[in-house]
Amino acid sequence: MTRHCATFAGLMRKYRGRFMLTRKGRGLLEKEAFGEVFHALFAAAARKWNWGCRDGYPELYAIQSTGLISLRWLHLFGDLPRDEYSFYAQRFLKAFPAILRFMPNDAITKDREKMVRRAYALRFFERFALAFGLAERQGWPRDMFLCHLEGERLIRKTSLLNQYIDFRV
Numbered sequence: 001m002t003r004h005c006a007t008f009a010g011l012m013r014k015y016r017g018r019f020m021l022t023r024k025g026r027g028l029l030e031k032e033a034f035g036e037v038f039h040a041l042f043a044a045a046a047r048k049w050n051w052g053c054r055d056g057y058p059e060l061y062a063i064q065s066t067g068l069i070s071l072r073w074l075h076l077f078g079d080l081p082r083d084e085y086s087f088y089a090q091r092f093l094k095a096f097p098a099i100l101r102f103m104p105n106d107a108i109t110k111d112r113e114k115m116v117r118r119a120y121a122l123r124f125f126e127r128f129a130l131a132f133g134l135a136e137r138q139g140w141p142r143d144m145f146l147c148h149l150e151g152e153r154l155i156r157k158t159s160l161l162n163q164y165i166d167f168r169v
Contacts, residue, residue, distance in 0.1 A: 001049065001131065008044035011037065042132055042164075051127050057119040062099050069095070070124045074135055075167050078157030081138045084125050085153060089117035125155060134161040 003019065006012045011025035021029065028037050051064045073091060082088065093099070093113060103112040129135035138154040 005044040008048040009040035051123040081154035081156045084121045084155045089120045
């Protein structure tokens with residue numbers, strides 16, 4: 001993910017089979033402008049990187065396109081640890097019920113809501129909020145092989161979310 005986002009952000013490129021820093025990337029690192037590097041990676045991950053790549057769920061682009069709303073929910077409700085399935089994913093389904101129309105109707109995915117909740121938790125929390133340090137998981141092992149299991153998966157916001165994103169209107 002970092003390599004793709006760095007490429008999308010214009011911080012590095014592939015040249016003759018090797019990855020190299022671009023002028024922009026070298027300049028930011030020389031200036032030690034790590035905040036600008038973080039911002040460039042964050043913006044690329046939010047806008048250009050496909051959160052749903054290689055996860056086996058249908059496209060469901062609404063999960064990524066409503067990421068700002070999910071960050072707002074995390075900001076509002078993330079002081080207390082809350083379950084990513086029963087609280088945040090359920091809130092997502094209530095706000096965007098039309099997403100269920102994009103789920104296939106076959107024998108494997110008998111419960112469309114369950115599949116959307118799983119895709120939402122994987123894409124928004126695992127691949128975005130947790131990856132950027134905007135949220136932290138409590139009481140659950142961080143194991144990529146367990147990412148599709150349901151159970152109590154408590155999520156809370158980190159101080160970085162409050163410092164980095166300002167939701168004042």
